Every structure is written in C-alpha cells, then in structure tokens.
Amino acid sequence: MNIPAIFLWALFPVLGACFGSFFNVLIYRMPREMSIIKPASHCPNCKHKIPFWQNIPILSWLFLGGRCASCKESISIKYPIVEFLGMLLGFLAAFLAGPSPWQDASLIRGISLFWLLTTLIPIFAIDFKHLLLPDTVSIGGVALGFAMSFFDGGIGILNSLIGIAVCGGGLFLFSVISSKIIKREGMGFGDVKLFAGFGAIMGAELSYISLIIGSFLALIVIAPYRIKAGKDMQAPLPFGPFLGLAAPISYLFGEWVVDSLFKFN
Numbered sequence: 001m002n003i004p005a006i007f008l009w010a011l012f013p014v015l016g017a018c019f020g021s022f023f024n025v026l027i028y029r030m031p032r033e034m035s036i037i038k039p040a041s042h043c044p045n046c047k048h049k050i051p052f053w054q055n056i057p058i059l060s061w062l063f064l065g066g067r068c069a070s071c072k073e074s075i076s077i078k079y080p081i082v083e084f085l086g087m088l089l090g091f092l093a094a095f096l097a098g099p100s101p102w103q104d105a106s107l108i109r110g111i112s113l114f115w116l117l118t119t120l121i122p123i124f125a126i127d128f129k130h131l132l133l134p135d136t137v138s139i140g141g142v143a144l145g146f147a148m149s150f151f152d153g154g155i156g157i158l159n160s161l162i163g164i165a166v167c168g169g170g171l172f173l174f175s176v177i178s179s180k181i182i183k184r185e186g187m188g189f190g191d192v193k194l195f196a197g198f199g200a201i202m203g204a205e206l207s208y209i210s211l212i213i214g215s216f217l218a219l220i221v222i223a224p225y226r227i228k229a230g231k232d233m234q235a236p237l238p239f240g241p242f243l244g245l246a247a248p249i250s251y252l253f254g255e256w257v258v259d260s261l262f263k264f265n
C-alpha cells in the first residue's frame, strides 16, 4: 500500500508528539506501578485535572509558561522535551520511509519505522533506570506487527506468526537455559516480549540480525563502563535499550547485511 510521502511527513511528527505525551504518562506511572489509564492526567501537586487543551503536546507547556494552570507549580521541562523527541523521531520515520515528500512511500514501512523509532523513548527512559519494559511497547509491537502483516506491503501473516514464535520462543528458551547455567535470573521476560514484537513486525531473519547487533552494542557499551566503574560484572544489565536501538538499524540495513555476507557468486 503506497501513499504520497508528504502525508507521512505531515502526520508522523504530530503523531510522534502525541506518542511522546503518552510516553510521559508511561515513564512516570509504570515504575510506580500505577495504571496508565486511570486517573486522568492531573497536576501531581494540586490534583487539578488537566483538560485536553492544557494537554496539547509541547504547545500547552509553552503557553502555560511551564506551570500548572491552577496552582502555578512548575512542570518539568522533561515533559515537552519527551514530546519534542517524539516529534523528531516521527519526522525521522517519515523521512526514512520517503526521503522526498514528492515520492510515494510504503505505508507499512512508514508505520514500522515510526513504531520502532518512537518506542525507543520509553524503552530507554524506563529500562535503563528500572530494568522494566512496558507491555504497551512489547505486546503492543506484537499486536501491531501481526495486524500490519494482513496488509499489502506487509511481511505476510505466516511470516509474522513465524517471527513471533521463533523470536519469542527462541529468546524465552535462551533465557530459561542461561538462567539454569548461571543459576540466577538471566534475561528478563520483558526482553522476550519485545523481541517477539520485532519478529511480528519484521520477521525472524531481520529480528535475529537485530539481536546480534544489540548484543554487540551492549557489549561494547556496558563492558568498558563496568570495568571502569569497578562494578560487579554479574549485576543485571538493561538489554532492552540495545535490542531496541538495533531494531530500526536491522530494519533499514539488515537485508543489505545478509546479501553482502552470504552472497557467494
């Protein structure tokens, strides 16, 4: 399903800012084990309910001068920054799907990139600090990927199902076996669900390439830091951010990697 790229250019930055607004809720509430639906957005200081026109990404914060409309308590600049980041990543997804606004772009490719890029925000913000991955992102990826596989331009229903099974199942087995060997909890179940989502969106092959890239990234970033900080090498490490970062890389360049590595003629 192809559409003029200009639609993605117009839609994705706005949608990205809205995603950012939702991620703010997720980032604040998930580590506190609060529901992400109830209660509705309110000022944490005076409990003033925030009407929708005071909840418009980026703009409301600017209009209100970064203060609660009711009690004037200052609202962290982290909120509009996350929304702005969502907007930038939305724009990046549109650009990668259709580098020129005057060409046609695959809608499924655009949505896939949009999802893989914007969800990096909660993955980084929550997993690094709390070693948690939100189901909204991981299970959401499985649902979105499977839904997209029905459409023209998607990877196909069978490929998506195989991706879910081979990625989710494979990492789950690895997690169980490795934790038996090292006799403590290994990879978190959040990573398993996140990886199943990648399988649903881009199929097993590209997902496993992202697993290799992600493991490599984790190794080169975490190992020197741990050695330098003299930290316990056995301590649990957040794998989600590295796996998450590897996904759009593999989505964009994975085919090319496979072709150049395994072409023998």
Ligand SMILES: [Zn+2]
Residues within 6 Å of the ligand: 043, 044, 045, 046, 047, 048, 068, 069, 070, 071, 072, 073
């Ligand atoms: Zn207030």
